[in-house]
Amino acid sequence: MTLTLTRATPRGAETFLVVHADGTATGFNGHVDLGTGITTALAQIVAEELDLPLGSVTMTLGDTAQTPDQGPTIASETIQVTARPLRTAAAQAHAWLRAAAALRLNAPPEALHSADGHFLHGDTSLPYAELLREPVVLELDPDHPVKDPASYRVVGASAPRHDLPAKLTGNFDYIQDVRVPGMVHGHVIRPPYAGRDSGDFIGHSLLGYDESAISGRDGYLGVHRIGDFLAVLATHAHIARQLAEALPVDWALPPDLPDMEEAAQTIRAQPSTPRLCEASGDIDTALQEGTRLDRSYSWPWHMHGTLGPSCAVADWNGGRPPGWAGTQNPHMLRGDLALLVELPEEAIEIRRHQAAGCYGRNCADDVAGDALLLSRACGKPVSVQLTRAQEMLWEPKGAAQIMDVSGSLRDSAFHGYRFDSWYPSNRGPNLALLLTGRISPEPRPSDMGDRTIIPPYRVPHKQITVHDMAPIVRASWLRGVSALPNTFAHESFVDELAAEAQEDPVAFRLRHVDDPRQARLIRETAEKAGWEPRRTPRLKRDGRMAYGQGFAFATYVHGPFPGLAAAAAAWVADVAVDTETGEVTLTRVAVGQDQGLVINPEGVRQQIHGNVIQTAARVLREEVSFDAISVSDRSFADYPVASFDQLPEIRTHVIADPADPPLGTGESAAVPAAAAIANAIWDATGVRMRHAPFTPEKMREALGHAPRPAALPGPEKPRRRNLKLIGLMGSAAAVFGLGLSLLPGMRAIAPATPPAAGIYTADTLQRGADLFALGNCASCHTAEGGAPSAGGRAIETPFGTVYSTNLTPDGETGMGRWSYTAFARAMRQGISRDGRHLFPAFPYTSFTRMAEDDLQALYAYLQTLEPVRNAIPEAQMALPRAALAGWNLLDLKTGTLSPDPARNAEWNRGRYLVETVGHCSACHTPRNALGAEREVAALAGAEVNGWYAPPLAGRVPGGWSEDQLRAYLSTGVAAGRAAASGPMAEVIAGLSTLPPADIAAMATYLATLGTGQPAALTQRVMPPPGRMSRIYDSACASCHEPVFADSATVAQVPLGTSPALRAPSPQTAEKVIAEGLLAPEGTALHDMPAFARELPAADIAALARYLRSRYAPDLPAWE
């Protein structure tokens, strides 16, 4: 039987605690665990009041069917606010148990002791379980006394996390791991106005889509659309994504965003309503008295940047839907979902699962709306997993903020302070409500810009105003909310006043603080950190490095104004500034924090560490980017977060007085970060940083460096994001002025039935197969997604597009009616069976020198291919086929290749393979204006269709040994030297099937072509750090500077050897970054992801140039 503690509400009874028949207990709390370990801290509170072992207490958090509605899990108020009724309930339950035990033991209640789930009296020990004979329900008495903190044993002792063992073994069900029987998968397709939430275009931009393009495919279940809400349903998640990405969708483009480069002006210019938070004295007069400072501070938009993109599952269940969600706000979400699908709230149940840490309002609620809409549409349980890009583009951002400050110092005292803060943010209306038009897309201001807006100092004349305003892009709370930027301004400004007063900044603060707890925190933190008092910046230098220390403190105030104080925290930050590169390194942070009673000391320390590390990255590097219409950051590539190589040393000093009630600790230690770092930079360099983040480029500018060299242009902001990739090579003029029509036409060779493959010997067929592979015939003669060797692949040339021939022995569309004579003429003279000239995109200029028996073997092998009917389109060329006769007169050197008697047989064999059937020159030899290979520059390297084929002859950077060539030609990889990419990777796939003797022969020949000393590979140089180095570090380095060089997913050779970076133009490098690399089967090559969908085109172009200057500094920079 159970003992239950409930509270009556208009919606029915809410349960806070159940003591089960076995004497264990379950606590219920409407807040959720955001990965901070709050589950464990709440269990400690219950265990303490009930005198139960911690292991006997479980917690249920956030399930709407089971837990009380205690509002969203924000402002770090779980312990401070929502744990109170839980504690009281546990105390009340304990009192009831004590009374029951007293009756059983026939002793006065106060004579009983309790421990570990037992009451003790003399020698008698009575377990709680024996007291629970029948069900008892008690109404929560909010005034019931609780334990004296002085007697705490469980609270105040560090306790390990409840959830860690399951998380460490893969047995923990995060929301991303929830699977429901019969579940199908939805993949949402978001509009182009990424991250925007107001304006008439919201919900009205979807012009149409072509369902027929995907509807027949395997796994397809449907497309669902309401307004601008669009999604594909499929049996599997990966299929849903593939189909969604393949669905042609037509969107109207939204109007431009206001100028986000000049965010401060843009924010001030938006409609806003001033709200006076505090006024005292006579501010206008006070600012005229003494020394006046006017300052403006700005804060950028930030991402929550959750590590796990949001996911949700919903099951319509005939209109009584359960929804599985990683939400911060289960009860609020239930209300939103009820509105979305027009159900009463009670019909919906939210089952809350932990998600990856969110630090505020990310897409967790939005995706729950997506899942429910789709489940209603198909009647089955539906899971929706957002992509990394969807999460980052659409999450309500941590808002930018502008703080304008004027203040005065009179007789060395803080005299007047006028503070105006603009905070374009709200509570993040559910995206599904906006996209479907269930709520109007009007601007919705909110009132959260006032957190910690009142400075903690005694100032006689004050005017503190917040300008409430709607978001410009979706924005909502993120750790520290507006208190972090407000404190950046307060604590930077007071530091400036102290400098103006020529007083130590800590002493100046102490002189203006009235609250003894705050004074103690300031004093103790400075003392423990080894604060070195100073009146002016110390400007400590060691060579180019400057070192400094800064102080800041704040009490995080949350909730509606005037709000509730959470823990107060102080920072002493030590920085090292590289005055050449502008890099700021946070070397050490000493944090003092006063949070009253501590529930779980290790948990508190961990929260402090997390706040320091995360916020340091926000202050030093994080900033959301925009293009003309939307947010543009799609991955950690252009939104880099904290990493292991930038960790400061962290010291914590926790002031914990058990007599003071527990205060929230989830965010407090973040709040002083920006000002402490800015003040430390001032101490090091004498420069005030007032605009976060303090990136190297801003720091260099502040230090008076010239802008970065023109060789590294910053990316231009594109008017529109252009996903189209580099297409054709630059078009060359058609220069055929020869009177070619005078030349005789070629005769057709009559159709003939080729001999059956069976008449050839196995050796001949194998030889043909090898030649077919060596010539990589299948690559050009297979269309994308088409049948192998059935032709039709479009081949772009400077003169237009040709389509490759169907090589299969199909009678009508292939070569099924070609005699050997016709085949040999095509190979030797470039003339088709019907007498038409073939364009030299077909490399007959190489094939013409093949030996007769090789041609016969190749012909024989073609007869063994599976016939495929595939009619080939006519070429779209800027010159007539007849013109090719003249071209051939000039450029076709016929006659088989004769061996060089000065060389051995192997070398000659290699030369034959390379120069005839291998047709290496087709890509590696530059062409003249007529499109013919330039003989004098044979194999000297060339650019073809956006790919650079590096030099094989002449000066070959890095050189090639025979061993390297053998490895490269047979697997695609020569360790440390080269890895094939693009068309060469396809060539390798063919070569990998060749007899080793042929590979060895080619290696022998090719190794003799490079002349002179192999060029030493150049040392890399480091261009100044900036946006491109950050993209490199977060998007490229994990594979290109791998920790485990033998990993299956890392780059196989250093970028310094990359031919793409040594090419005359950036087109190969840009193409590889944009399109990535897909290793053909049969090679030892690795894949590289494509970035065309992840990075703006301007960033891809700038990144290619950055890599050139970093890894090929001996070559001219690319324009």
Add this chain to the structure above:
Amino acid sequence: MTGEKREISVQVNAARHALSVDPGRMLLDVLRAELGLNGPKYGCGLAQCGACTVLVHGVPARSCLLRMHRVEGAEITTLEGLAAPDGTLHPVQEGFLKAQGAQCGYCLNGMVMTSVALLRRTPDPSEAQIRDALRHNICRCGAHVEIIASVRAAAKLMQAADD
């Protein structure tokens, strides 16, 4: 990316599987959706965060970028495969438990799997070596201090077991 399904055999955590899958499908997706192994996590799909890390022949690899045809015949270890058959945790798991090396824990898989490989090669790593080995694994919560302590604790446990 879509292709005809074909049978691809892999060994995952000592069990051999012959899977009929699209050879272009990512290993991460197959491990989670087909084999129900939730240890590896989807974080970015671009090898930037490390949440999807598995061991391929004992070496960490980002399973979000590993197409199935590339692991044909490979020996793959996931987080679920670290503990002994009797449930005894791997010393690295013990180390993370001991030093409480997580906040939300979503990055934990990558941290643990990478540390397992690190400690095989460098049994007694310095703090700098640990930071270096984990530099391409993202923890957004900022549990870095506890993670480093966890790897050190794991190294000690492994050394104690060897003595």
